[in-house]
Amino acid sequence: MEQTIEKESVAEEKVIRVEGGKFLSFFLGKEEYAIEILKVQEIIGLMAITPVPRMPAYIKGVLNLRGKIVPVMDLRTRFGLNEIEHTEETCIIVVQENQYLMGVIVDKVSEVADIDGEQIEEVPTLGSGRQSEYLSGIGKVKESVKMIVDVEKVLFDVPDEVLENNGSAAPAGPVA
Structure with missing residues (x-):
């Protein structure tokens, strides 16, 4: 009986609820x-x-x-997408999570969008697709769908050997 309770609590921990607010949207290919x-x-x-x-x-x-x-991380490569030639629209989004900074290369930045909590759905189970584990929700804005990235998991959940090699996730302070 004790094992059943543990399994239920583990399952509950995996549910991430994204609250509404302002989001920076960007493209990787057409997504x-x-x-x-x-x-x-x-x-x-x-x-x-x-x-x-x-x-x-x-x-x-x-x-x-x-x-x-x-x-600096190439988000295309992190998501298992093909690398492409950089364009004038290719840019780096500098993201801060707690005390860490990470630059993220994206194809182009789109807009700052207001997404209400009611417009955010849970990520559907996509079988064995790894990309879904990097999402914390799916936002429905007008006629489009914006996949909300789980910043902590994508950017800072790097394998231990990466951190041991060079401390890749650099501590952040105020950037002047």
Whole structure:
């Protein structure tokens, strides 16, 4: 009987409820994603990224942002999408979660959208698709669907060997 209670509590922990609010939406190919605007530090154009040895393919390296070293992740690669040539619209979204900063390369930024809690649905079970584990909800805005990214899981749930190699998730302070 004790095992049943544990399983139920584990299942309850996996349910993430996303509250409504403002979200920055961006594209990877034709798909539109969104990140809570409060987690966005800034949006910058592509800059020189210094590769760091022995990192997973989705960690492109680090950049110097006004004296602060920020790790940079290619979100296409993290989601298992094909890499494409960067365009003038390709940019880096600098995201902050707790004390950590991470730059995220996206194809293009779309808009800041208000998404009410009633417009956010739970992520459907998509079988063995790994991408769904990186989403915390699906927002329905007008005629479009915005997949809400679980920032903590996508950006900062990196394998232990990555952190042991170079402390990739850089502590953040106020960025001047």
